[in-house]
Amino acid sequence: xxxxxxxxxxxxxxxxxxxxxxxxxxxxxxxxxxxxxxxxxxxxxxxxxxxxxxxxxxxxxxxxxxxxxxxxxxxxxxxxxxxxxxxxxxxxxxxxxxxxxxxxxxxxxxxxxxxxxxxxxxxxxxxxxxxxxxxxxxxxxxxxxxxxxxxxxxxxxxxxxxxxxxxxxxxxxxxxxxxxxxxxxxxx
Numbered sequence: 001x002x003x004x005x006x007x008x009x010x011x012x013x014x015x016x017x018x019x020x021x022x023x024x025x026x027x028x029x030x031x032x033x034x035x036x037x038x039x040x041x042x043x044x045x046x047x048x049x050x051x052x053x054x055x056x057x058x059x060x061x062x063x064x065x066x067x068x069x070x071x072x073x074x075x076x077x078x079x080x081x082x083x084x085x086x087x088x089x090x091x092x093x094x095x096x097x098x099x100x101x102x103x104x105x106x107x108x109x110x111x112x113x114x115x116x117x118x119x120x121x122x123x124x125x126x127x128x129x130x131x132x133x134x135x136x137x138x139x140x141x142x143x144x145x146x147x148x149x150x151x152x153x154x155x156x157x158x159x160x161x162x163x164x165x166x167x168x169x170x171x172x173x174x175x176x177x178x179x180x181x182x183x184x185x186x187x188x
Contacts, residue, residue: 010115019034116184120149149174
């Protein structure tokens with residue numbers, strides 16, 4: 001009898017990353033939406049305290065550049081890590097706390113569920129660089145570096161996009177020092 005193999009990965013992504021202002025202890029108003037996304041690549045994992053996002057997208061309008069003027073740091077964001085022999089990891093990032101934001105990343109659906117990520121980050125790398133070409137949309141580079149949450153943040157229900165997911169069981173807090181979390185929601 002042939003073995004049945006199940007599919008364990010969705011096809012495509014969610015075409016949605018939402019960015020939120022940070023209050024002292026809660027995610028605030030939504031300040032930007034990325035929804036012209038060709039692909040999202042994550043490197044690392046929040047449990048490893050190392051996660052970055054490369055977003056291939058085409059937002060290059062005035063609203064996006066106004067957003068960058070608010071949240072893009074003048075510093076070159078670098079993260080330095082050192083592994084001690086007892087397994088302790090020391091890290092330092094020269095981030096500008098005033099430029100941090102909360103964000104959600106929506107993935108594709110599989111078996112009625114959608115993977116979602118929520119965390120605190122900063123724009124890094126080549127963010128803001130642009131590329132134009134004949135017969136193509138202008139592309140502006142977006143790199144997000146996940147950072148250790150400087151406080152415990154309440155995640156109000158308004159953080160979750162109800163066009164994408166049902167919010168029952170959604171995380172209600174992001175713990176201090178967390179690099180973010182993945183969770184699976186019922187897809188809408």
